[in-house]
Amino acid sequence: MPLIAWDKKFVTNNLDVDRQHQELFVMVNTLHDAITARHGKDVLVPTLDKLATYVVKHFKTEEVLMQAKRYPKYAEHKTKHDELTRQAVEIINGYKSGQLVLTLTLSRFLGDWLSTHILGDDLAMIAWIKEHP
Numbered sequence: 001m002p003l004i005a006w007d008k009k010f011v012t013n014n015l016d017v018d019r020q021h022q023e024l025f026v027m028v029n030t031l032h033d034a035i036t037a038r039h040g041k042d043v044l045v046p047t048l049d050k051l052a053t054y055v056v057k058h059f060k061t062e063e064v065l066m067q068a069k070r071y072p073k074y075a076e077h078k079t080k081h082d083e084l085t086r087q088a089v090e091i092i093n094g095y096k097s098g099q100l101v102l103t104l105t106l107s108r109f110l111g112d113w114l115s116t117h118i119l120g121d122d123l124a125m126i127a128w129i130k131e132h133p
């Protein structure tokens, strides 16, 4: 069973953002399944790297959009992106160097972070942009 399921409550109606969010759901579920299946570094490292690369690309999409529209909460929103990116890099490096073991706590954390961030920050951001064309 997937960890997180896409639902209409996550739809922002910005096509790029929604498509990327759906892809992130797929990737977090893939990571969750790979950890559940007790895969080793051969599977988990590429899965994590792919997810991290996509997260950075996605955050960039939102940040370019926010800057172009002069979104007033840009700095606050970007700080949340930066903090998640920093945590992800720390976890991935810790795992690669053998200092950290990956457990389902990681995929659950990412699933929760993503859901909370979309429902709070991203929906508010896209709503503001639609009100200020």
Ligand SMILES: [Fe+2]
Pocket: 062, 077, 081, 117, 121, 122
């Ligand atoms: Fe965001």
